Amino acid sequence: MLYGVSYYWEYQPFDRLDDDVAMMQQAGINYARIGDAIWSLCEPAEGDFRIDWLQRVLDRLHAADIKIILTTPSYAIPPWLHRRHPEVMAIRADGSPTPYGGRQNVDITNPTYRHFAERIIRLLWERYADHPGVIGFQVDNETGTVGAQNPAVIDAFTEHVKRRYGTVDRVNQLWGLTYWSHRLGDWADLWPPAGNTSPGYDLEWRRFQAQLTTDFLRWQADIVREYAGPDQFVIHDVVGFHGRSEADRYAIGDAMDVVAENFPHATQDGLAHPPVDGLAMYPANTTGPGAVQLYQRSDMAYGVKRKNFFITEMNPISIANSDNVFPCYDGQWRMAAFSTISRGADMVAYWHWHSLHYGHEIYSHGILNHDLERNRNYDEVAGIGRDLQRHGDTLTGLTPDSEVAFLYSYDSRWAMANQPPLKTPDGRRPDAGSYARIFDAFYRGFFDARAQAVVLRAGADLGDHPVVVAPGLYVADDQTLAGLADYAEQGGHLVLTFRTGYADEYARARWLRAPGRLREAAGIGYNLYSDLAKPLPVTGSGGLSIPAGAQATGWMDELVVEDEATEVLASYDHPHFGRFPAVTSHRFGSGRVSYVGTLPDAGFACSIADWVLRTSGVTPLGAGLPESVRFTRSTTRDGRRLAFLSNWSFDNHRLPDDLVAGTDLLADADVGPGRPVELGPWDIRIIAEADARD
CATH class of the missing domain: 3.40.50.880 (Class I glutamine amidotransferase (GATase) domain)
Structure with a gap:
């Protein structure tokens, strides 16, 4: 089981690498993702490469037995690339270029952008891909096309339509272009998407946008795999839940070795079950509140390959902006971790280790706040880490039940x-x-x-x-x-x-x-x-x-x-x-x-x-239990059955002692007749069930 953080040594206000690594070790963290936004640090001017600093970070993490995923730094370009090659910027629907100053603002199909992105990726991978601490690679970050309508993109769409439909007459027929006198007489008549009103055209454009995203990630994955060893994997962190409109999680999953998704979730009353509606917090105000959000995200991720998945970003103190600071209630970090593991997560990782002291995401906090000291988030993360050190092998590779x-x-x-x-x-x-x-x-x-x-x-x-x-x-x-x-x-x-x-x-x-x-x-x-x-x-x-x-x-x-x-x-x-x-x-x-x-x-x-x-003959698990109590089952790699019992409320619950029999892994105690499961507020139990033949 991988358990860890995204780590940005380069963002720390002073060099505290040794302190950070020591605190990670104490918390049971065994994984770190690094490198996703280091392009301008590694190439501050065109052709001026400075990548030696990364050696010390990798060496120190490896010495602490913290496994590393190295990320291609392609989603945030350096200022010189925008200044010297403005053609790389995405053109918006109104014809204006996307201004510099954020991230994910380029046309990912642009050959100039791809030239420079490939150059920095190859430079880093030639130096660090075979570092003994690196177990895998992530390509780009939460990728989409940002709706780019650059002339070359529109031209590529025309070629895509030609390949898919063959003739303009077939396009006319299948898109119904007799309507409003839109029939094509020649491929040159295919208009840009900005003014389109045809549903058939719109659907094909959206399919094409998603294909561009997948093709871009596959292009990067192919580069990275040239350097990867037989035991190293390639992932991409998809925006979880319904995600970006121009990213197809199934197509991306086909191009990757392991499915990986980001899981920002509502906290505090936003995790209660039954859900508390009307909460003004992200993402409850966009995805809905309640424990259901974690299970649905997990079931969507597991279903991509019907295999175990990684959670590359989950809530530490808070996620999102300065007006959305909702640290978990005590126990909720623990519940989020183990409930997603119950549905097939083989990695739980927080975004990110420490809160930033500058930049757009100052208040999208890490595990450590701006004082960089221990806090209740860190203490709960460390408790999860201790349990995973004991039971991580058992909890890795679970097959969740699904009716x-x-x-x-x-x-x-x-x-x-x-x-x-x-x-x-x-x-x-x-x-x-x-x-x-x-x-x-x-x-x-x-x-x-x-x-x-x-x-x-x-x-x-x-x-x-x-x-x-x-x-x-x-x-x-x-x-x-x-x-x-x-x-x-x-x-x-x-x-x-x-x-x-x-x-x-x-x-x-x-x-x-x-x-x-x-x-x-x-x-x-x-x-x-x-x-x-x-x-x-x-x-x-x-x-x-x-x-x-x-x-x-x-x-x-x-x-x-x-x-x-x-x-x-x-x-x-x-x-x-x-x-x-x-x-x-x-x-x-x-x-x-x-x-x-x-x-x-x-x-x-x-x-x-x-x-x-x-x-349908399905008897749901936990029928008759209190509404806030959820009961799910999974099977371990060696065929044992695990029962997960969780309480998404402030109430205390004593469950019937004939509900499940076995060993409570987290409490090291037997449960069953005469030994009922006790669930405190925001509490979760994992029961290794006794074999019915015993």
Whole structure:
């Protein structure tokens, strides 16, 4: 298990390398990521290379048995590169160059930029790649294209479209360019993206932007692998959760040896379960609060390769800006670490070691505050380090349980960003984040129902998961939809939502009664739908128990039952919309397809998920436990079963002594009959379960 920090010796106000390393050792830190923003230090003027200073940092970390990931310093360019070669800067949609003064402000396809980036990378790697302390490499940092619309990028897009579609006539057909007299007569007629209004064009442009990001990272990875030894790996730290709009975590994961993601999360009451809504803190105000955020981030990362992943950045004292300083409550750093490990993390690392004394991120604090002394963050990190020193081998390489597979579709996300089905919650504008909002509502519903999940790319092999959920799968080809129908027919329980199956792979509305290719499997159809100007109350039937006050929000499909085997599970309490089902379920072959025609609020979503799980023969772990207590399971590399019990509240809980039997790894105590698990406030326990055969 790797446990550590991003370390910036070069940012310290004075040389305290020995003190830093000694404090890391005392905290059980065994990993450091370095080098991501050192270009101007290593090359202060063009061709003036000064890289000897890095030797001492690497040597000192290695002497302390702290493993090192060396990062290519390409995401923040030195001033001389901007001044002498202004053509490297990204051109914005309005035609103006991105000004210098920040980071990630270049056209990553620009050959001049790539020449100088490759030169500094090769210089550093020739010197340091085989350093005995370096176990792996990170290429760039949280990469995207920053929406660059440089002439060469637009020209490359035209070439991309030529390769993908072949002829202008095919583009005209598939993008529907007869509309508004946009038909192309020649490839030269393909206009720049800044003025585009065609959904087909927009979707292809977004796909192209994501491909540029992946190609850039693969280009760097190929350079780095020329110097890598057989035991060294290559990673890239993807912006976690829904991440950058021009970065496809699955495509990037295919290009890397290990999946790595950054996990900024809400803290304090922002980690409580049930979630406390309305918190004015990052990222709760953009991603939603509650313990669910850590589990969803983890399940998304694990699902990229269905393998263990690294967390390259997690909250120390605080993350973000000077107005977002929310240090964890005692115990929350510990819970964040072990809950993500329970879902497959093989590295937990904090961004970063010490708080900066200058620059944009002065108040995006490290583990040490500006006084560089011990504090309660450091003390809790050290406690985690001691536990990982004892049990890290056991906790490395875990396979988390999952009864539910969620399907994630970048195409649907991009298409909904262009033509959102939902308004923002205040009703003032289209919600470009509609896809994430739909996805998150259903993930949270199943989390609240105590399901264990994994998030797979749309079109992936669904394995033997008893439940598959396809939230907002708006853009999909016939093969993908046929695969979902086949999954249900062969015995699985498929959950569809509004907008699923509505458009084809070119973002064209299908000329079939919705939900298109899934209509027969779902046993329902519809040809009208409506945004909801206000939430509607709902009532349950057919075994679906809906809590009082539950609501349908945002949208509703005017569903019509088309097969006598289709059950109506929920309806709207409304004089007009009351005639249409809100939720249906249809037996199909050996399985079942359930359809949710609206965006359920939290209580409604949980009741749907609970019904789906029960109907699918899944008994969620921890049913009947206090709401703040979560229970998940994983399997170790040698086949042992681990139970993780966590309490996301200030309450104390004594759990039933027949819940789980075995050894509490963190407390070195037996649990089971007569020895119940005691959970204090913000507490987590890891139980190595007794073999049922004993």
